[in-house]
Amino acid sequence: MELRRSVRTARGHCRPFGATVHGDSVNFAVFSRHAERVQLLLFELNDAEAMAAIDLDPREHKTGDIWHVLVHGLRVGQTAYGFRVWGPWDTARGHRFDPKRVLFDPYSVALTGGERWGARDPSNGADAANGLRRSRIVFQEFDWAGDVPLGTALRDTIIYELHVRGYTIHPSSAVAHPGTFLGLCGKIPYLRELGVTAVQLMPALDFDELDQSRTNPATGQPLINYWGYSPVSFFAPKASYASEPSLAQLEFKEMVKRFHGAGIEVILDVVYNHTCEGNENGPTVCYRGFDNSIYYLLDDRGRFYNFSGCGNTLNCNHPLVRDLIIESLSYLVSELHVDGFRFDLAAILGRGANGQVLEDPPLIKHIAEHPVLAGVKLIAEAWDAAGLSQLGKFPAWGRWAELNGVYRDDARRFIRGEARAVGAVARRICGSMDIYGDASRHPYHSVNFVTCHDGFTLADLVSFDHKHNEANGESNADGIHDNLSWNCGAEGPTDRDEVLAVRARQTRNFLVLLLTSQGVPSLLAGDEFGRTQLGNNNAYCQDNEISWIDWTLAERNAGLLRFTRMMIALRKRHFALVRDEFSNRITWHGTRLGRPDWSGESRTLALQMHGWQSQPDVYIIYNAHWNRQRFALPPTRGQFRWRRVVDTNLASPDDIVEEKDAVRLNPADHYVCTPRSAVILMAWT
Secondary structure (H helix, E strand, O other): EEOOOEEEEEEEOOOOEEEEEEOOEEEEEEEOOOOOOOEEEEEOOOOOOEEEEEOOOOOOOEOOEEEEEEOOOOOOOOOOOOEHHHHHHHHEHOOOOOOOOOOOOOOOOOEEEEOOOOOHHHHHOOOOOOEEEEOOOHHHHHOOOOOOOOOOOOOHHHHHEEEEHHHHHHHHOHHHHHHHOHHHOOHHHHHHHHHHOEEOOOOOOOOOOOOOOOOOOOOOOEOOOOOOOOOOOOOOOHHHHHHOHHHHHHHHHHHHHHHHHHOOEEEEEEEEEEEEEEEOOOOOOOOHHHHHHHHHEOOOOOOEEEOOOOOOOOOOHHHHHHHHHHHHHHHHOOOOOOOEEOOHHHHHHHOOOOEEOOEEEEEEHHHHHOOOOOOEEEEEEEEEOOOOOOOOOOOOOOEEEEHHHHHHHHHHHHHHOOOOOOOHHHHHHOHHHHOOOOOOHHHEEEEOOOOOOOOHHHHHHOOOOOOOOHHHHHOOOOOOOOOOOOOOOOOOOOOHHHHHHHHHHHHHHHHHHHHOOOEEEEEEEEEEOOOOOOOOHHHHHOOOOOOOOOOOHHOOOOHHHHHHHHHHHHHHHHHHOOOOOOOEEEEEEEEOOOOOOOOOOEEEOOOOOOOOOOOOEEEEEOOOOOEEEEEEOOOOOOOOOEEEEEEEOOOOOOOEEHHHHHHHHOOOOEEEEOOOOOEEEEOOO
């Protein structure tokens, strides 16, 4: 034992994992099955050299596969720590121990390093690839002021996906602490007025934004892992997303508390399929150094399986790794009050030790059945980067919802006017019973989306036929090649009025379709006022105005913003648009009553969603054809008459009106729908 200062130690306890504070004493416990020697290093904050190096005697400081020690007299909040681990270097057996590396604790809830976003100077501790992350001992009191889970029913949920930094970092955001958790709080009034019920934050736990080596070929500027799908920690909020990095945990809690106070839930995008350590050429910062053969999926020659597309794949169904993930989720719910999770590449969570797809994957079931997680939302991205898709087949146990990629594709095909798209989009409108219609599923297990962070924005979907990713430095070879998009007659920005008019209709058509479909609608931040990425459909590396939210668009495109707000409000008000069960209370029509045209050349669809008790019937018309169409209307009951609430062909504010201002149809037996338009009628007195 080498000490720069006097500390007292004791045997300590093997549970719980991580650093547990007991007054001025701290118990440390970490797992390593194949380690031959473990050393705990203690640091004063901001010091590069350790103040103490404590060798753990396996006869005293080891229980089973857990190494542990109790250290007295530490200054909580002012002490960081890490580990050196000795063991075999035998790549064929999967062992890659490297005692030159100081490892952070897999269970640490706060880390040093990474305090300055994008700082590339290793001396400031910003780059995880240089092994400079350190675990930090924290014990921070927080007054939740009675905060409890909102418990918004999944069927009533409207999700809004955003990037913590990009949402407010643009100078136009006009908030305090832009680009941070507290910066998001400045937009809560806006989000509340918009009407969404949940924000889904792209990765907000610590990640390595500096894992990119490419530059923008036009400017020479270094690129960055802006999205954050390069996970460092499964517990620690990202320090550079806090106005005061040492208080990242507290600022995250404050953000959640304020969102809850406004009636908005917080869903986290979590990445349990891989880590920032990459393949055999990647850095060793934590998991690989503690026990590579346990934490990762390896083939029989010790090589990394790469089902994630990011170099490695976490061994999710190993009991030790499974416990790590469960503890992470439980911590985020119990200590940070998170309301739900979107699981990146969740199909990997169902793979076994050899990469095989398990019939009864223990991790997925454990998450579904875990008592702490019983009330939270579980949303699976039910595919992985190796081509496995479990859409509609993801093991659900009545709990898991799925991002419905089929909805996205069928909606895009129909709205852009493809042939043979009507039958498919009708199934999506009904909640995708063909995908989720088994006994344990409901319409709300389909999370419907047209756009998300990965791909075109809504404005770009109607403005570009082709992706334009040259700024990513990959010769435009990255990103999805076929976006099922249509530029409406001109590629990219244009001042042609006729093209802009079609784009305006198409944008609103997508919003009508999304917000009147059974299931959970998910919107991409900025789509409500026409945010563009200039045709970049894979802006993962663009920490600049390509990805940032330009809030001046909210004023310039105020009509579209108003339309989105009112469509969300309309959905909330009407039972006919939100159903718990798959229902036969929909009557299908075409241009003729009771005669929907399911033929390959059809591009028209009409449907009557029947209300319940005092709720009005809703009649929705879609004309994805390039010619106007005359739609016959069914007779209404009693004193009710069809009134127009929405027509995407009309200019704002007539494109959508409150029910009290709805225009009574005369004549009432038909409606002429202009090319590429959507109409909503309601049976009202």
